[in-house]
Amino acid sequence: MSMMEWIVIIGGIAAMIWINWYFFLARQPVSNAGIDGEGVQEVAIVVEGGYHPAVVSVKRDRPVRFVFDRRERSGCSEEIVFPGFGVRKFLPAFRKTRLELAPAQTGNFEFTCGMSMLRGRLIVQD
Amino acid sequence: MPTTIPLMVREKRNLTGTAEYGTNAATTSEKVMIPVKGMTCAACQARVQRALQATPGVLDASVNLMLKNAAVTYDPMVTSPMVLVEAIHETGYGAELVAQDQSAFDEQEAQDRAQEEDYRELRHKALWSGSIGLLAMTLSMPLMGAAEADVHGPVADPFMRWVMESMTPTIRAVAPWLYTFTPWVLSYALTLLVMGWAGRHFYVRAWSAFRHHSADMNTLIAVGTGAAFLYSVLATVAPKFFLNRGVLPDLYYEAVVMIIALILTGNALEARAKRQTSAALRRLVELQPNTARVVRAGAEVDIPVNDVQSEEIVIVRPGERIPVDGAIISGTSAVDESMVTGESLPVEKQPGDRLIGGTINRTGAFRYRATTLGSDSVLAHIVKLMRDAQGSRAPIQRLADQVSGIFVPIVLSLAIATFVIWFVTADQAPAMRAFAAAVAVLIIACPCAMGLAVPTAVMVATGKGAEGGILIKGGESLQRAGQINTVVLDKTGTITEGRPTVTDVVPVLGTEWSETDLVRLVASIEASSEHPLAEAIVRYANEQSLPLATADSFQSVTGRGATGMVDGAALAVGNEALMADYAVDLTAVKEEVERLAGEGKTPMYIAINGKLAGLIAVADPIKPTSRDAVQRLNRLGLTVVMLTGDHQRTAEAIARKAGIDRVVAGVLPDGKVVEVRRRQQAGEVVAMVGDGINDAPALAQADVGFAIGTGTDIALEASDVTLMRNDLPGVVSAILLARRTMRTMKQNLVWAFVYNVVGIPVAAGILYPAFGILLSPILAGAAMAFSSVSVVTNSLRLRRARVA
Ligand SMILES: [Cu+2]
Numbered sequence: 001m002s003m004m005e006w007i008v009i010i011g012g013i014a015a016m017i018w019i020n021w022y023f024f025l026a027r028q029p030v031s032n033a034g035i036d037g038e039g040v041q042e043v044a045i046v047v048e049g050g051y052h053p054a055v056v057s058v059k060r061d062r063p064v065r066f067v068f069d070r071r072e073r074s075g076c077s078e079e080i081v082f083p084g085f086g087v088r089k090f091l092p093a094f095r096k097t098r099l100e101l102a103p104a105q106t107g108n109f110e111f112t113c114g115m116s117m118l119r120g121r122l123i124v125q126d
Numbered sequence: 127m128p129t130t131i132p133l134m135v136r137e138k139r140n141l142t143g144t145a146e147y148g149t150n151a152a153t154t155s156e157k158v159m160i161p162v163k164g165m166t167c168a169a170c171q172a173r174v175q176r177a178l179q180a181t182p183g184v185l186d187a188s189v190n191l192m193l194k195n196a197a198v199t200y201d202p203m204v205t206s207p208m209v210l211v212e213a214i215h216e217t218g219y220g221a222e223l224v225a226q227d228q229s230a231f232d233e234q235e236a237q238d239r240a241q242e243e244d245y246r247e248l249r250h251k252a253l254w255s256g257s258i259g260l261l262a263m264t265l266s267m268p269l270m271g272a273a274e275a276d277v278h279g280p281v282a283d284p285f286m287r288w289v290m291e292s293m294t295p296t297i298r299a300v301a302p303w304l305y306t307f308t309p310w311v312l313s314y315a316l317t318l319l320v321m322g323w324a325g326r327h328f329y330v331r332a333w334s335a336f337r338h339h340s341a342d343m344n345t346l347i348a349v350g351t352g353a354a355f356l357y358s359v360l361a362t363v364a365p366k367f368f369l370n371r372g373v374l375p376d377l378y379y380e381a382v383v384m385i386i387a388l389i390l391t392g393n394a395l396e397a398r399a400k401r402q403t404s405a406a407l408r409r410l411v412e413l414q415p416n417t418a419r420v421v422r423a424g425a426e427v428d429i430p431v432n433d434v435q436s437e438e439i440v441i442v443r444p445g446e447r448i449p450v451d452g453a454i455i456s457g458t459s460a461v462d463e464s465m466v467t468g469e470s471l472p473v474e475k476q477p478g479d480r481l482i483g484g485t486i487n488r489t490g491a492f493r494y495r496a497t498t499l500g501s502d503s504v505l506a507h508i509v510k511l512m513r514d515a516q517g518s519r520a521p522i523q524r525l526a527d528q529v530s531g532i533f534v535p536i537v538l539s540l541a542i543a544t545f546v547i548w549f550v551t552a553d554q555a556p557a558m559r560a561f562a563a564a565v566a567v568l569i570i571a572c573p574c575a576m577g578l579a580v581p582t583a584v585m586v587a588t589g590k591g592a593e594g595g596i597l598i599k600g601g602e603s604l605q606r607a608g609q610i611n612t613v614v615l616d617k618t619g620t621i622t623e624g625r626p627t628v629t630d631v632v633p634v635l636g637t638e639w640s641e642t643d644l645v646r647l648v649a650s651i652e653a654s655s656e657h658p659l660a661e662a663i664v665r666y667a668n669e670q671s672l673p674l675a676t677a678d679s680f681q682s683v684t685g686r687g688a689t690g691m692v693d694g695a696a697l698a699v700g701n702e703a704l705m706a707d708y709a710v711d712l713t714a715v716k717e718e719v720e721r722l723a724g725e726g727k728t729p730m731y732i733a734i735n736g737k738l739a740g741l742i743a744v745a746d747p748i749k750p751t752s753r754d755a756v757q758r759l760n761r762l763g764l765t766v767v768m769l770t771g772d773h774q775r776t777a778e779a780i781a782r783k784a785g786i787d788r789v790v791a792g793v794l795p796d797g798k799v800v801e802v803r804r805r806q807q808a809g810e811v812v813a814m815v816g817d818g819i820n821d822a823p824a825l826a827q828a829d830v831g832f833a834i835g836t837g838t839d840i841a842l843e844a845s846d847v848t849l850m851r852n853d854l855p856g857v858v859s860a861i862l863l864a865r866r867t868m869r870t871m872k873q874n875l876v877w878a879f880v881y882n883v884v885g886i887p888v889a890a891g892i893l894y895p896a897f898g899i900l901l902s903p904i905l906a907g908a909a910m911a912f913s914s915v916s917v918v919t920n921s922l923r924l925r926r927a928r929v930a
Contacts, residue, residue: 005549005550008545008546008549008550008560009546009550012542012543012545012546013546015542016539016542016543019535019538019539019542020535020539022339022535023339023340023341023534023535024532024535026339028338028339048331048334049330049331049332049333049334049335049342049344050334050335050337050338050340051338052334052337052338053338054338054339054340067203072327072330072331073240073243073244073247076342076577078237078240078241081519083519086514086518086600088513088514088516088518089233090233090236090237090240092236092240093240096202096203098202098203112527114577114581117342117343117530117534117573117577118335118340118342119340119531
């Protein structure tokens with residue numbers, strides 16, 4: 001085998017390892033919800049090709065107010081779905097949309113776009 | 127095609143944040159109307175207004191004394207309607223939010239508008255990039271004729287190469303001047319234009335997703351086309367680098383443009399088809415009229431429908447749409463309610479009858495009193511329910527969800543593996559082959575079809591249901607309704623009319639009382655009773671225009687009947703126990719009683735002055751559609767069970783008439799839950815059909831609860847399926863629709879999986895060693911566009927499914 005072929009093989013394997021590490025294993029930063037004057041937990045999420053932040057931690061038994069700021073027009077991101085809460089909401093483009101939830105159970109809850117390609121996670125803790 | 131008819135004077139219209147593409151404007155304001163109670167003078171008005179204006183986040187507040195409400199424009203990021211109500215309370219006046227959330231209509235409208243814009247933009251971009259692609263192809267023709275040693279390299283895409291090779295002789299004959307210059311610079315510029323303009327969002331979104339450790343279809347398209355483009359640029363600027371290594375400096379410019387054009391075309395078609403999946407919901411939203419004619423200060427005025435107040439008098443003429451829910455005060459008419467209830471014949475309406483906003487008045491003119499408004503109206507409830515239903519997940523989707531979540535990174539890995547394997551094993555032009563195959567893998571493997579498979583079917587099915595007056599709560603209900611094997615029917619009000627009617631009046635031979643006498647006397651004392659059986663007798667007397675006497679005394683004997691004095695006669699009407707109390711001899715009617723009970727009728731004995739005078743039989747007749755519906759349920763292979771609190775004999779007689787052979791009689795309301803649970807434990811998937819109010823626990827217990835003939839909140843809450851029409855055929859339709867939908871979902875999922883399972887290896891070149899087939903990235907782009915469009919189109923076929 002030529003030098004070139006060896007480079008391609010080694011480079012390819014390295015790239016595959018890196019991709020799987022980056023998408024599946026790399027730890028994502030968890031952001032904690034702030035609490036406003038009325039005891040409502042506030043989570044601001046920018047929607048642009050994904051959810052930023054994508055992993056949010058909140059406390060149980062306290063209302064959570066999401067403010068989704070959608071900064072793009074077309075694409076899957078026009079809808080946000082919380083399957084665990086049976087909630088779906090349309091997010092108008094270039095606007096902030098509020099969505100309120102009352103998490104009564106601890107655990108990890110996914111939220112996704114309408115096609116479930118974009119994903120985020122809501123961690124409910126005691 | 128403008129589909130956005132202004133439905134109401136929408137409160138959220140005055141948004142300051144415009145939806146300009148590319149801007150980041152985010153300041154919004156919302157307007158809310160809050161009814162204020164207790165204001166009597168201009169000073170009160172001023173006080174409330176000041177308090178509101180002083181509330182943080184309030185941009186504008188105006189209080190109307192006459193209409194007794196406050197219109198507040200506020201910043202939803204700072205305050206909320208609840209806070210505003212609180213502020214009014216603090217001034218000492220009453221306030222509560224009536225139409226707090228009009229969003230069902232609003233959201234749907236906004237979504238429709240956004241989707242329409244999306245579609246237009248995609249179509250526009252697809253057309254332009256397609257045209258540019260053709261131009262770039264033509265310009266590249268001369269390259270095909272160039273020598274292999276040409277430093278600017280040949281067109282690399284196999285499909286493109288074939289197209290160009292077959293066209294070159296023609297082009298050479300028609301436009302020889304094309305061959306006089308080297309057009310790679312133009313190709314390059316056109317490609318850059320398409321990538322930077324029409325395809326820009328693929329790259330922007332892919333990058334944005336990547337930064338957050340996620341990847342979607344944009345990632346695949348961006349990586350695929352981006353790599354092809356970069357490779358071509360390198361081949362253009364440094365061909366020697368390739369040639370020195372024995373690799374041809376291939377160009378993929380046209381391929382990139384064509385891939386983007388094809389994917390955009392696919393997306394545009396998909397957007398159009400997706401719009402169609404919610405067409406039924408859109409039609410419902412459009413039912414809401416704009417204006418209403420109301421009586422104010424003695425005059426008839428046309429006002430925006432949102433300004434109609436509760437209890438206001440509304441006037442409707444023939445042919446007009448009924449603007450809001452209400453109840454008729456004067457006039458009669460036939461109303462076409464088909465768009466809401468699915469009832470195809472116009473419904474006769476008289477004073478006192480309920481009207482549903484959005485339905486069409488056919489014949490007469492009438493006045494009615496507005497009742498539920500805005501978000502409380504029947505139509506708003508339906509729209510809200512539908513929106514929720516369409517956003518819900520069906521359990522069958524879980525697998526697809528899991529797969530699409532991990533799909534893209536795995537495809538990226540597969541593309542790299544494809545490249546490596548081709549590079550190492552190909553005999554000739556290894557880099558070119560490796561490259562084309564890797565790009566094809568990236569482009570063909572779009573998870574869109576998987577993501578669309580179930581939701582589009584749920585959307586079309588729930589819409590189709592709603593058009594027939596069948597409201598399905600969501601994907602899960604739909605899926606379970608497709609698996610039902612037992613249908614438990616509540617008797618009263620479900621199989622039967624739920625309204626007892628007098629069927630027989632039998633005077634005892636040899637007494638002085640005629641049939642008419644009996645009815646008149648019994649009705650006279652029963653007029654004081656509120657028992658449903660008594661009501662039936664009184665109605666029967668009224669229908670025959672018998673003048674009722676005033677009872678001198680009346681006594682209701684719980685569980686037995688009633689006694690009283692009418693026209694000097696001492697009457698006792700009731701069951702055997704009551705007769706026993708008065709020691710009345712019943713032998714004369716024994717046979718008759720047997721016969722009546724055998725027919726499912728409830729006989730009541732009539733004794734006058736201590737002697738048996740006759741019988742009056744009452745029955746709850748079955749609905750004309752019940753028997754046919756039960757037969758159809760049986761034909762679908764379902765076990766049909768009737769539940770009733772009646773005695774065994776009566777129950778059996780009704781069941782016989784309805785064609786049901788399984789009867790559970792004598793059950794109390796709790797017993798219904800027990801029966802449903804017992805069958806579930808035996809492994810049956812049970813549907814419970816009831817009227818939604820007293821059957822709520824059983825409806826909730828059942829795998830699928832069907833509430834029949836009500837649009838009430840309780841029914842909507844407890845049931846999985848609500849039938850707007852008050853009879854059983856809707857149950858059959860719902861089950862047929864659910865089964866049909868399940869089939870569609872499965873087809874879609876299988877198709878989406880198979881497409882990827884077959885498509886990816888073919889793109890990777892698995893057919894090459896045996897058949898010499900290598901998939902062009904352009905064809906991969908076409909296949910990708912086709913896969914999601916075909917899934918949506920398959921779901922749309924549900925609209926034409928026969929379920930009646
Ligand atoms: Cu796609």
